[in-house]
Amino acid sequence: MINFGYTRAATIGEAIQAVAGDPQARFIAGGTNLVDLMKYGVERPGRLVDITRLPLKHMEDTPGGGLKIGALVPNSDLAYDARVERDYPLLSSAILAGASAQLRNAATTGGNLLQRTRCYYFYDAAAPCNKREPGSGCSAIGGVTRVHAILGASSSCIATHPSDMCVALAALGATVHVEGPDGARTVAFEDFHRLPGDAPEKDNTLAHGEMVTAIELPAPRFGSNHSYLKLRDRLSYAFALVSVAAAVELDGDRIAEARVALGGVAHKPWRVPEAEALLKGETPSPDAFGKAADRLLEGAVGQGENDFKIELARRAVIRALSQAAAGTPQVQSNKIVN
Amino acid sequence: MSNVHPYVGRAEPRVDGALKVTGRAKYAAEFRADDMVYAAAVPATIAKGRIVALDLSRALSAPGVLDILTHENRPEIPESDEPYLNDMVAVPGSPFRPLKDDRIVYGGQAIALVIADTHENARHAASLVAAEYEAETPVVDVAAARGEAYDTFEPRDGIPPPPPPRGDAEAAFEGSAIRLRHDYRVAPEHHNPMEMMATTVVWEGEGRLTIHTKTQGVINPKNYICAVFGLDPDKVIVNSPFVGGAFGMALRPHYDLMLATMAALKLERSVRLVLTRAQMYTMGWRPDTLQTVALSASADGALTSISHHAVQATSRYEDYQEPTVNWSGLLYDCPNVSLKYELAKIDTATPSDMRAPGATLGVYALEAAMDELSYELGIDPLELRLKNYAERDGNDDKPFSSKELKAAYAQGAERFGWSKRSPEPRSMRDGKELVGLGMATGCWEAMMQPHSASATLSADGRLEVACGTADIGTGTYTILSQIAADEFGLDIGDVTARVGDTTLPMAPVEGGSWGAASAGNAVRAACKALKEDLLKHARGLDGSPLSNAAIDHVAFANGRIALGSDESQSVSFADAVRASGQAAVSAKADFAPDEDFSKKFAAYTHSAVFAEVKVDEELGVIRVTRVVSAIAAGKILNLATARSQILGGVVMGIGMALHEETLWDKRLGRVVNANLGEYHVPAHADIQNIDVIFVEEDDKANPLGVKGLGEIGIVGAAAAIANAVFHATGRRVRDLPITIEKLL
Numbered sequence A: 001m002i003n004f005g006y007t008r009a010a011t012i013g014e015a016i017q018a019v020a021g022d023p024q025a026r027f028i029a030g031g032t033n034l035v036d037l038m039k040y041g042v043e044r045p046g047r048l049v050d051i052t053r054l055p056l057k058h059m060e061d062t063p064g065g066g067l068k069i070g071a072l073v074p075n076s077d078l079a080y081d082a083r084v085e086r087d088y089p090l091l092s093s094a095i096l097a098g099a100s101a102q103l104r105n106a107a108t109t110g111g112n113l114l115q116r117t118r119c120y121y122f123y124d125a126a127a128p129c130n131k132r133e134p135g136s137g138c139s140a141i142g143g144v145t146r147v148h149a150i151l152g153a154s155s156s157c158i159a160t161h162p163s164d165m166c167v168a169l170a171a172l173g174a175t176v177h178v179e180g181p182d183g184a185r186t187v188a189f190e191d192f193h194r195l196p197g198d199a200p201e202k203d204n205t206l207a208h209g210e211m212v213t214a215i216e217l218p219a220p221r222f223g224s225n226h227s228y229l230k231l232r233d234r235l236s237y238a239f240a241l242v243s244v245a246a247a248v249e250l251d252g253d254r255i256a257e258a259r260v261a262l263g264g265v266a267h268k269p270w271r272v273p274e275a276e277a278l279l280k281g282e283t284p285s286p287d288a289f290g291k292a293a294d295r296l297l298e299g300a301v302g303q304g305e306n307d308f309k310i311e312l313a314r315r316a317v318i319r320a321l322s323q324a325a326a327g328t329p330q331v332q333s334n335k336i337v338n
Numbered sequence B: 001m002s003n004v005h006p007y008v009g010r011a012e013p014r015v016d017g018a019l020k021v022t023g024r025a026k027y028a029a030e031f032r033a034d035d036m037v038y039a040a041a042v043p044a045t046i047a048k049g050r051i052v053a054l055d056l057s058r059a060l061s062a063p064g065v066l067d068i069l070t071h072e073n074r075p076e077i078p079e080s081d082e083p084y085l086n087d088m089v090a091v092p093g094s095p096f097r098p099l100k101d102d103r104i105v106y107g108g109q110a111i112a113l114v115i116a117d118t119h120e121n122a123r124h125a126a127s128l129v130a131a132e133y134e135a136e137t138p139v140v141d142v143a144a145a146r147g148e149a150y151d152t153f154e155p156r157d158g159i160p161p162p163p164p165p166r167g168d169a170e171a172a173f174e175g176s177a178i179r180l181r182h183d184y185r186v187a188p189e190h191h192n193p194m195e196m197m198a199t200t201v202v203w204e205g206e207g208r209l210t211i212h213t214k215t216q217g218v219i220n221p222k223n224y225i226c227a228v229f230g231l232d233p234d235k236v237i238v239n240s241p242f243v244g245g246a247f248g249m250a251l252r253p254h255y256d257l258m259l260a261t262m263a264a265l266k267l268e269r270s271v272r273l274v275l276t277r278a279q280m281y282t283m284g285w286r287p288d289t290l291q292t293v294a295l296s297a298s299a300d301g302a303l304t305s306i307s308h309h310a311v312q313a314t315s316r317y318e319d320y321q322e323p324t325v326n327w328s329g330l331l332y333d334c335p336n337v338s339l340k341y342e343l344a345k346i347d348t349a350t351p352s353d354m355r356a357p358g359a360t361l362g363v364y365a366l367e368a369a370m371d372e373l374s375y376e377l378g379i380d381p382l383e384l385r386l387k388n389y390a391e392r393d394g395n396d397d398k399p400f401s402s403k404e405l406k407a408a409y410a411q412g413a414e415r416f417g418w419s420k421r422s423p424e425p426r427s428m429r430d431g432k433e434l435v436g437l438g439m440a441t442g443c444w445e446a447m448m449q450p451h452s453a454s455a456t457l458s459a460d461g462r463l464e465v466a467c468g469t470a471d472i473g474t475g476t477y478t479i480l481s482q483i484a485a486d487e488f489g490l491d492i493g494d495v496t497a498r499v500g501d502t503t504l505p506m507a508p509v510e511g512g513s514w515g516a517a518s519a520g521n522a523v524r525a526a527c528k529a530l531k532e533d534l535l536k537h538a539r540g541l542d543g544s545p546l547s548n549a550a551i552d553h554v555a556f557a558n559g560r561i562a563l564g565s566d567e568s569q570s571v572s573f574a575d576a577v578r579a580s581g582q583a584a585v586s587a588k589a590d591f592a593p594d595e596d597f598s599k600k601f602a603a604y605t606h607s608a609v610f611a612e613v614k615v616d617e618e619l620g621v622i623r624v625t626r627v628v629s630a631i632a633a634g635k636i637l638n639l640a641t642a643r644s645q646i647l648g649g650v651v652m653g654i655g656m657a658l659h660e661e662t663l664w665d666k667r668l669g670r671v672v673n674a675n676l677g678e679y680h681v682p683a684h685a686d687i688q689n690i691d692v693i694f695v696e697e698d699d700k701a702n703p704l705g706v707k708g709l710g711e712i713g714i715v716g717a718a719a720a721i722a723n724a725v726f727h728a729t730g731r732r733v734r735d736l737p738i739t740i741e742k743l744l
């Protein structure tokens, strides 16, 4: 084992300072991703700053009628929270579509955002990988690419972001609360993760030492017309080949507003406001959904093995929007796709 | 408690269940010794080529490191293949030996062994070993090697090559109105048992070693290690009381055994080596196989020809064989059969036996083709099988020792509701989902091997039975206890079974589903011998009420030997033991299969597998909602453990049909999904109702009437599912696993 220092932070400020002042330091929350990566030799932190005792485990209503979720709220608690189940069922559903019960118990809200790609080559310390070792090359391109990106990839990296929860957060328009050595700031969810470009080592826009302290959800919407549809290689305990978080607000029989985010297809949850705008004023129909899907997937390119994801994503968008519009969301405990 | 005998035939709980769930059952990596040190193997990062230079400096100066073994500094090991061929499961070729020289013959091959004071230090230092290679381009795809396929290999010991052709399959095919020829592929798979390969070598001093290693038969690592290192067999004990799943991968000694022993001998102290999960993909696997099946039939459905050709991957250094096509010559009654089996060399580790090796792949292809034929003919798939039912084994032209496959078809179909199936593909629906019902036949050898066993009764009334076989999780401890308890009329709690140790009576490796029949009959024979001895001692007692009794005239029950004609005339077990003048009476017996019988009869187990799938066609999502597996496998010793074997086989079949695939990067020659997160075995959500039926089957091949059933459960399962997917969707996917994109 590579030795590392371990500090248990007593306050948020202390934690931030400990990490900000040491380029080799990392926050550790549930550890379900970071510890794996350490075992694979992918992450080699010199120091772990344990944040699990910090007072970030609460959920509170915001003055605007929204909900602020502490970064250390376990994924399970969040998914089964009565308010979340009632007001943000899309989020609850997306969380329950991911990982396993044991992992969800340990995983935290902040950690989920920061989990790293599942690209096979990222985990294989002997393979060149720009994300792991900037400038070393991308082994995935031309290799086993079935699980890789079809949107927003670059010639440096074709990895996807693996989270389910984040796809729902993107669709719901969440805000990320961040605190760093220079104070606190908020980041719109769509600006939190980034595309690989020529710096795939950066998954997101956090600076070293910045901590996610909370996720804020706007006032509840889409409570009855939503769906999280996840397609994967087995019916549970697998990352998404393609997933869709869909939500619509109906005005009579017309769509007043729609949200669609895709998971498993890009370096970040994929949302295209123009695609959503196409649905405004439309009556729900496979045709209308198909047009939005086409816009959402504009520019999609496969790597060969993953070409199928483009058509799969299109069909999944249509199905998820249909489920949402019909008020019959995908149930995560029953694997029948309705 | 009222009389619970016979235990045999009941759903008796596992006798080792409590040990397992409380963590008291010890596995190879859990044994320890006072001075023990820890080893870690360093994997090669190329798949083919040679090591040009090794830099150990950083690793050697890492904390806790005691030594690093490489091909350059290792102790002497034999050059010739001979000693390594003491592996009784070796295949033709030159067996792999780690750290032999600078050659890299597969990805992940061990290039060094780091030995340190702790497991963590060893693993860390292993990551610091730097190697410089001269890499060559590997081939890890059998399709790419197909052009160099050959059938000139020396046949593998104990594995019959395909039989010669019978009739003229080609002419019959050409002359038949109904015919089809298709290619099938099943993705390569790995075993993925829970327990990693591991060896703990305990240095006992004075040249004595006790080796705890994961194995399907302790005798094999013992013979191997003694031959390779020139050790005195009297000074080596191999012990493996529990095995956390093996499925064939622990038949042959792997590099953990050789390296741990090498290190222990060099350092003269105890060493433990546990392979990593990723390293579990650097050894035995179900080989990548390309198959072509051609079938023809007359209009009434009678098969006129079967041709089956397989090209299977093997390593550069060995000719592993599981003649995938053989079952196509005996499953149906057909006058014209042509079977061809070839190998093609690729740059991977040698494949290995994996649950029903050969049959799992070959019967899948045959049964998928039979399903296709049924649609060509417009005949119900089950009826087509019955129409071509084989009453004799066409390969060997022998009658079957027993074959209740017809009963399995009938009972399986009844339980499943096969008659409610509408024949047209795409004709059944449930809401948004298409429903498909498919079926297939399974078949596997009923084998036996010579085994010895002992039985010992002590004065306190406890019975111990022992045999050097292995319990790889199948329930061997339990069935041996059941058999012995019945022989003596004892409560099963008064019986202890021991397996997995070279100090116990000899048994070969546990594989091929021969364990229950072989070890079971050996234990039965040992119990019978012990009963004779006890009766002799009982008869010798002063004024013994049994003085004239023959063994046929007495019963062993309630702790006593009693006259059958007058139960009041009896001697207690304790008195009989005491009469021997010893603390316990022990007897040993050998069991060997009846050669005459096997010359006359072909012995197989059979299954009829029925599967229901529900398919969301648009999204390519398949759910296996029901499976009925009806098994004809002779006498069932324990309904609970037997059922578990079939359930496990079906689950593995679902994995093969829908999920499992070892992915090699073709450029790097390495497995990229070498972990249980990305290599997809079925999860609980993928498994719904599985119903197991055991049909009555009276077999005379051995006294217990047992055939064995560790493997039959998987055979045919994938075909039944793939056939159901066709029935649901009208799409024939001939390339397993049927992942989402194949249905889009």
Ligand SMILES: Cc1cc2nc3c(=O)[nH]c(=O)nc-3n(C[C@H](O)[C@H](O)[C@H](O)COP(=O)(O)OP(=O)(O)OC[C@H]3O[C@@H](n4cnc5c(N)ncnc54)[C@H](O)[C@@H]3O)c2cc1C
Binding pocket: A026, A027, A028, A029, A030, A031, A032, A033, A034, A035, A036, A051, A071, A075, A097, A098, A099, A100, A103, A106, A107, A108, A109, A110, A111, A112, A113, A114, A115, A162, A163, A164, A165, A210, A211, A212, A213, A237, A238, A239, A240, B677
């Ligand atoms: C086998 C397996 C299957 C899985 N399947 C799925 C799945 O299907 N879908 C899915 O969405 N997820 C899945 N996961 C991933 C799981 O959701 C993540 O591992 C988990 O959410 C990470 O949370 P954590 O608290 O354990 O993070 P940690 O492992 O503790 O940390 C992860 C990263 O986040 C950083 N970090 C943690 N908290 C903060 C913070 N507050 N501020 C700044 N940085 C922080 C750490 O420094 C680290 O870099 C799976 C994981 C495993 C192991």
Ligand code: SF4
Binding pocket: A117, A119, A120, A121, A122, A128, A129, A130, A131, A132, A137, A138, A139, A140, A141, A156, A157, A158, A159, A200
């Ligand atoms: S896709 Fe990205 S993560 Fe994967 S190998 Fe390429 S650079 Fe690394």
